Amino acid sequence: MSTKWTEKEGVVYFSLFSDAKTGSEWLRHFSRLKVGVSLNATKILQSAEFLPSSAGTLHKVAVIKGNVFNQRVRSTEQIRKWALLQGFRIPNLEVSPHIRSSFSNEEIKEMGLEEIVTFHEPVNGRFLDIDADTGELESAPAGEEDTWHEEHGFGFVL
Secondary structure, three states: OOOOOEEEOOEEEEEEEOOOOOHHHHHHHHHHHOOOEOHHHHHHHOOOOOOOOOOOOEEEEEEEEHHHOOHHHOEHHHHHHHHHHOOOEOOOOOHHHHHHHHOOHHHHHHOOOOEEEEEEEEEOOEEEEEEOOOOOEEEEEOOOOOEOOOOEEEEEEO
C-alpha cells in the first residue's frame, strides 16, 4: 500500500491541496498531459458551478469502496445517506480533477478500485468520475436510484 493514502474499514483516506485552478485551467492541464476528458466532464468543468477553493485549501478526502455495500443498497441515495451518517460531507467539484491529477491509474487500482465517482452536487444530473481503466476524467449519472458496481469508489470529504 502507498503512503499517499490509508485505508480503514473499506474507506480510503488521503489529502489534497487546492491550487485554485479553474475548470478551463484543468482542461488545459489535462490536454498538456494527454489525459482524456469526456464531453460531459468538459461541460461540468466549464460550468458556472465549478468554483475552485482558494489556493492551499486542504481537502481531506474519503473514498468509500463499493464493497462496503451489498448490491441491494448500492444506489446513489443509499451511498449518500450512509456517507452523511459517517460524518462525511459533499465535496467541491474541484476534488475530482485533483484526484485524477494526483493518482495514477495503477495507484487507483492498488486502492482496489476501477473508478472513483466524486459525489459532489450533481451538475446537469451528473457526477465527475475518474476511470482507472481508460485514464480519463469522465462523468456518470447522478440519479438517486442509479446503482453502482463494487469496484467503484465514492468520493466525499471530511
